Amino acid sequence: DGGITQSPKYLFRKEGQNVTLSCEQNLNHDAMYWYRQDPGQGLRLIYYSQIVNDFQKGDIAEGYSVSREKKESFPLTVTSAQKNPTAFYLCASSIVGGSMGANVLTFGAGSRLTVL
Amino acid sequence: SQQGEEDPQALSIQEGENATMNCSYKTSINNLQWYRQNSGRGLVHLILIRSNEREKHSGRLRVTLDTSKKSSSLLITASRAADTASYFCATGNQAGTALIFGKGTTLSVSS
Numbered sequence: 258d259g260g261i262t263q264s265p266k267y268l269f270r271k272e273g274q275n276v277t278l279s280c281e282q283n284l285n286h287d288a289m290y291w292y293r294q295d296p297g298q299g300l301r302l303i304y305y306s307q308i309v310n311d312f313q314k315g316d317i318a319e320g321y322s323v324s325r326e327k328k329e330s331f332p333l334t335v336t337s338a339q340k341n342p343t344a345f346y347l348c349a350s351s352i353v354g355g356s357m358g359a360n361v362l363t364f365g366a367g368s369r370l371t372v373l
Numbered sequence: 374s375q376q377g378e379e380d381p382q383a384l385s386i387q388e389g390e391n392a393t394m395n396c397s398y399k400t401s402i403n404n405l406q407w408y409r410q411n412s413g414r415g416l417v418h419l420i421l422i423r424s425n426e427r428e429k430h431s432g433r434l435r436v437t438l439d440t441s442k443k444s445s446s447l448l449i450t451a452s453r454a455a456d457t458a459s460y461f462c463a464t465g466n467q468a469g470t471a472l473i474f475g476k477g478t479t480l481s482v483s484s
Contacts, residue, residue: 261415290471299461299476300416307470315471347415360465360472361406364415 259284263348263365270335270342270372278333278368280348287353289331290362293317294345303346306331307353335370343372377405377445377462377475385481392449394478396462397442403465405438405445406472410459419447419460452482 261282270276280289288307292300292315302315306325320339325331331350335342346369349362377396386392398405404423408416422429422438422445429436435448449456459479463472 288470292474297476300474302466302471302473305471313470316473345413349416360470361418361421362408362416362463362472364417366415367413369413 261348261350261363261365263346263368266366266368268368268370270370272372273337275334275336276342276370278335278346278348278370280331280333280365281329282331282350282363282365283329284350284363285328286350286363287328288351288360289325290349290351291315291321291323291331291333292347292349294347294367300347303333342370345369377464377473379460379462379475379478381478382476383479383481385483386452388452388454388482388484390452390482392452392456392480392482394447394460394480396445396447396475398445398462398464399443400467402440403469406463407434407436407445407447408461408463408474410461410477412458416461449480452480454482454484456480457482 264279290305291303301317304323306312322334347367348365351360377398380395406421407419410416420431433450438445459477461474461477463474
């Protein structure tokens, strides 16, 4: 089955620690995205990548870092510089362009990060 | 950044009733999309409507788009308890390279 796998599903972190969230897709999609979701805030874009070895900042990139060494993988590191990292993190992927015009996203199941 | 805003924030209805939620956005768009999210899960794409379309149907879903008012509506007919979820509209960012989401409408359908 094609899809997006996020891991871990739940993660606990002590303050001051960096953590990396995994996102893997086997949909052969070129573009991948990371969103953060807080209660009542909707989804906010952290980083996205349209091609291997290239990525762009979204609206809330501060305190986060990403890499895109392989088409299938787009890990997100939540650094100690992120002041309020407790949230639900969603990874998504899409084709680039296509007949529908733009960016119909396929989402993973999410990773819930809690800072203790 | 460009963002859709859904209205109402929360909606409670009985099974069999219709549910209507609205989305307003700020700048011109190529298309507008609606997604659904069950509690604690990822989002699922429901429907995309292009800027030159006024209405689109998919099963029990009906989406309208009014570009002059910069607004869209999602109608779910004959709601079921399984429709209980949050619904989000999304539009492209300025570069057209990523989607920006609204805060969503939480729909609760009771049996």
